[in-house]
Amino acid sequence: MCVVALAHRVHPDWPLILIGNRDEFHARAAAPLHPWDDGSGIVAGRDLQAGGTWLGVHAPSGRAVVVTNVRGAMPDPAKESRGALVTDMLRGDGRFADPAATDLDGFNAFNLLAVDGERVRLLTNRPLPQIATLGAGVHALANEPVDTPCPRAERLRAALAAVVEARADPEGLLDTLTATSDPALFLRGDVYGTRASTLVVAAADGTAKMIERRYEKGGRPIGTTALEFRIDA
Template identity: 40%
Template sequence: MCIMAMAWAAHPRWRLILIGNRDEYHARPAAPLARWTDHPGLIAGRDLQSGGTWVGVSDHRRAAIVTNLRGYGPPDPQRASRGTLMTDLLAGQGGYADVQQAQYADFNPFNLILIDRDRADFLTNRPDPMRIALTPGLYGLSNGTLDAPWPKTLALKAALLGWLTQGADDPADLFEALAQRTLPNAGMPPATPSDAPDEAAASPIFIRNPIYGTRCSTIIAIAQDGAGLIMERRFGPQGEVTGESHEPFRWPDA
C-alpha cells in the first residue's frame, strides 16, 4: 500500500476501520481479493509476481497492512519479499509469523501495521528495526514515518474522522475518500523523492497514471462484536473501475 488511515478502538461501534490505496505498476500481475486456499482463514488480494499481499485479514484475529518506505533507494531484488512477511503474519505461521523473533533486516525498507487480537503495533525496519504499540486512536501512514503530516495523509485521516463523527454507518462510503485526485493546501510534502520513478513527487490520495498508479482501494471494517467485512475496488491504467470484491468474516470472542 502507499497510503492508509486507521481508526483503532476509537469508536463505540467499530473496533477497527482501516482504509488504503495500493499504488503499483499496472503491468505487475495481481489476483483480486479472495480467501486463499493454501492459507485457510486468510483473506487478501495477491501479488502474482512475488506471491504475497499488501493488506489483508485472517480468521485468526489478525489484520495487517504494509507500505514501502521511501528515501533508501530502489528495492534490492535479492531481499525477501515484504509480501512474504505479510502472509506469515496474517496466517500466523511461517518464518516471520512471530513479531518478536522475525528478522526484519531480511526485507527492503517497510512500514507495517499489525492488529493481533487486542493489540495494534507499528513495525518498521529503517533506520533500525522497531516495534511500537499503538494506543486507541486515529492514525495515518504513507511512505514516510507514522503520522508524517503529508498533505494526502492529513486529507485521508480527516475524511475518516468525518465519517466516524457523522454516522459511521456504511463503510463503503469511504471509497469516496480513497478516490480523491487533488491535494489539499495543507501539510508538509515529503522531503525525499519517491523511489518509483513515474510517481509524482507530490501525489494525491488516488494516482491516475497509465504506468504507475492506484491499482486498488481497500476497506476493512470490524465491529465490536467481531463481525467484519473487507472490500476491494480495483482500477485500470486510466483510473477506471475494473472490479469489486466484498468478503465477510468474523473474529471470535472479540
C-alpha cells in the same frame, strides 16, 4: 506509493476500520480480494509475482496487517518479500510470524500496521528498525519514514477521524480514496498508479466485511469485490 489509515477501538459500531489505497505498477499481476484456498484462513488480494499480499485479514483470529513501501529507497531483490512478512504475520505462523526489530533490516524499506486483538503494532525499518505499540485511536501511514510528516497520510487520517466522530458509515471512505486534488490519495498513471482501494470493518460481534475496488491504467474501474465473514476469535 500507498496510503492507509486505521481506526482501532474508537468507533462505537466498528472497533476495527482499516482503509487504504494500493499503488503499484499496472504490469505487476495480482489476484482480486478472495479467501485463500491454501488453508491459511487469509482473506486478501494476492501479488502473483511474489505470492504475498499488501493488506489482509486472518478470518479465524481477526488479525489484520497492511504494508507500504518507503519512498526513495532502492529495492534490493536479494532481500525478503514484504508481502511474505504480511502473510506470515496474518497466519501467525512461519519465519516472520512474530518478527523482532533485528529482523526488519532483512526487508526492503517498509512501514507496517498489524492489529491482533487489543494490540496494534507499528513496524518499520526507516529511518531505523523499530516496533512500537500504538494505543486506541486513528493512525495513518504512507510512503514516508515514520518520523517525516506526510500530507497524504494526514488527509486520510483526518477523513477517517471525521467518520469516527460522526459515528458514520465507513463505506463512504472508499469514495474519499478517489481524491485526486493535492495531496492526492488516488493516482491515475498509465504505468504506475492506484490499483486497488480496500476497506476492512469488523464489529464487536465478530461480523466482518471487506470491500475492494480495482482500477486499471488511467484509474479506470475494473471491478469490485465485497465479502462478509465472521471472525471466530
